[in-house]
Structures are given as C-alpha cells and as structure tokens.
Amino acid sequence: MARINDNYLKLQAGYLFPEIARRVNTFCEANPEANVIKMGIGDVTQPLCPAVVEAMHKAVDEMAVRETFRGYGPEKGYSFLRDAIAKNDYQDRGIEIQSDEIFVSDGSKCDSANLLDIFGSDNVIAVLDPVYPVYVDTNVMAGHTGQADSQGRYEKLVYMPVTAESNFEPAIPTEHVDLIYLCYPNNPTGTVATREMLEKWVAYAKEHNAIIFYDAAYEAFISEENVPRSIFEIEGAKDVAIELRSFSKTAGFTGTRCAFTVIPKGLVGKTASGESQSIHALWNRRQSTKFNGVSYPVQCGAAAAYSPEGKQQISELVAFYMNNAKLLREGLTSVGFQVFGGINAPYVWLRTPGELSSWDFFDELLEKSHIVGTPGSGFGAAGEGYFRLSAFNSLENTVTAIERIQKSVAANV
Secondary structure, eight states: OOOOOGOOOOOOOOSHHHHHHHHHHHHHHHOOTTTOOOSSSOOSSSSOHHHHHHHHHHHHHHTSSSTTTTOOOOOOHHHHHHHHHHHIIGGGOOOOGGGGEEEEEHHHHHHHGGGGGSSOTTOOEEEEEEEOOOHHHHHTTTTTTOOOOTTTTTTTTEEEOOOOGGOOOOOOSOOOOSSEEESOOTTTTOOOOOOOHHHHHHHHHHTTTTTTEEEETTTOOOOOOOSOOGGSSSGGGGGEEEEESSTTSSSSOOOOOOOEEEOOOEEEHHHSSSOOHHHHHHHHHHHHHHHOOOHHHHHHHHHTTTTTTHHHHHHHHHHHHHHHHHHHHHHHHTTTTTTESSSSSSSSEOOSSOOOOOOHEEEEEEIOOOOOOOOOOGGOGGGTTTEEEEEOOOOHHHHHHHHHHHHHHGGGO
C-alpha cells in the first residue's frame, strides 16, 4: 500500500487563509445581501502598471514569431532581469550583489519552502511569533518538527514572540539555532527591523554558524529613511544570509508570479562530516533539477518595472496602497484602537477590543461590519489578541470599512 507523508497530519486544522475563506463563504451564503469588504488576505487589487503590461504584450508578440520565439529559458532567470535587479535593488544602493547571485522564481512563498530541500532535517529552526504561516507549515511538512501543543506551537521549533510589550523586537535566542526566519517589513505586524537589530542577528548568525532566511517582500513600502531595505546593508550579512524578494506586492504580480532569491556565492553550510559546502551551488543544482524558470513574457514585465516609467508608475501604486494604510491607521486610532504598522508596510496590526479573542473579533467584524480581516492567532500563539487588516483594496472600500468599524465595533473598544 502506498504510504503518505505522515507529517502532513501534524498540520493544524487547515491553512489560515482557506479557513478564513470557509467562514466568509458560510456567512455570505446565509447573508446574500451583505456587501462584504475583504481586507484579510494580502492580495493586490490595482491592475498592473502600463509599462509592465506593454512589455508583456511585446514579449507575447515575440513568442508568435519563429525568429524571436523562446523555449526553455535559463533556470536562474534571463540575464536582462537579473542584471536589472542587481543594479537597481542593490548596486545603486551601495550593496555588492552580483547578477549571478540572483535566482528568479515564481514566488517568494515557493522559495521559502523550497529552500528546505537543501538543508538537513536536524537543523534547529527559529521563527518569529506571530509568523507568516508558510515558514512553519513547510517545516512541518518536511518533518522538521514534532507535534503541536494546545497553543499550536510545534516541538523542535524555537519561537521568538514579538508583541507590543517587546516593541515587536524578537529576543536573540539564548540557545543555539541553525536556521532563522526573519521577515521585514513584517508580515503580519507591519513593523520594521532597525539597523541595530539586524546587526545583532548577523553577529549571532556568525557566532553560531547559522543562516538567516530574510524575507524582504515588502521592502518597497518602506517610507522612513533610517529603515534598512536589505539585510545585505549590514556588514558581514553576505556570509550568513539569504534574501527573498517579490514583485507580487511591489508591482502587483500576485496573479502573474515573479520573485527572486539572493544567495551570495560565499555563503556556506556544513556537511554531515563537517566540511563546508556552497549554498549557492546547492540551490543552483536544486533549481536546475526541479524548476524550469519563469516565463519569458513575465520576466519582461518584471524587467520593465525597473524602467524610468515603470519605477514612477510603481511608486504611484505603492503610494496608493500606503494612503489606504494611513487612513486605516488614523481612522482606527481615532476611536480608541491600539494600532501598529501601516507606516512602512501595507498592513495594520491592532489589538482586539475588550476581552475578545482574535477569532471572536473576526466573527464580530464580519457579522456587524461585513468586513473580513485576519485573526492574529492564525499567525501564532503570540498573535492572540491581535488582528490584521490589509491596505490592499480600493480607496472607496477602505473609507467605507473605516466608517463601518467606527459605527459598529468601536463602541466596544
């Protein structure tokens, strides 16, 4: 009889967002007249910018002509895109990342999971709490954890709580860990890492021969000058870090799929016998075997995001979403909610009113205001008592949502 991967049976209930969808569908079936505003899943709502669309159209036309048709592309990505990434995201900012250290992919979510292919099962893994669920669930699927406790925390994972009481800064582990997941600007809390904080993490990683998976998918939303945009701004980070970035939120590619991962050529791990092994070489081998690359039209569209027109249009797109975040933050604060984030990230993280749990507030917000958000406890035990709202929506829906919350829910704050 065929055996399944029993590790999947350790997963809690269901992935967070399908559970949200289930509850919303149940409510909508019972209340078909309700005009539900969805501010839960961080999916973009505005169309691709004109420069990107034009580049994609041109690329599709090329695919219709024998002389310009392209089949399999390079697994690491076309050089025209990797060169643009290296120059604009790194070299122009004084960071020495070369184009051959960049791997183009179909999403940071995929990469954060697939990276586990090249790391052993006996690594000690540290995650923030609350945390983007993919980091935890993919380690569960890979057999890197034990069972979950009553709070949903898995054995063998090191959880680092980030709450208002700690100013959303995780404490450096007192024990040894091998792999560290950091996400800044942070999903779900919308908070950011200071330069001093990242310096501490790089120092820890060097001392413990650890590797940091640094998810910078929301880098484009940073508005404050003193906030690091890349972990590679920190001296020595190229020796201990992998950086993941995405065009999904920056350029609206959630349905188009394009991202990239930066693995410095000098980054090494250890074999079972203690010998050093290039992480860059292992990832290149993994991608060459299991991945055939992102489509040519999509990569052309991503490259157009770095054109003068693309940069301007994407800047306007980011500003649009961040204005929504500002309105959410100010509107909720004005009626007594304790609100975090929304300054350098498109997420607002708030304390639930009264004694309501995260899921109870989810249900109340849906029933009374017809608004969908994300319960903080769905991101981890330390997220209990918090709630996330996304700024990825229309201006009209954002304003309407604020008005509804102020009228129907704020009375309980």
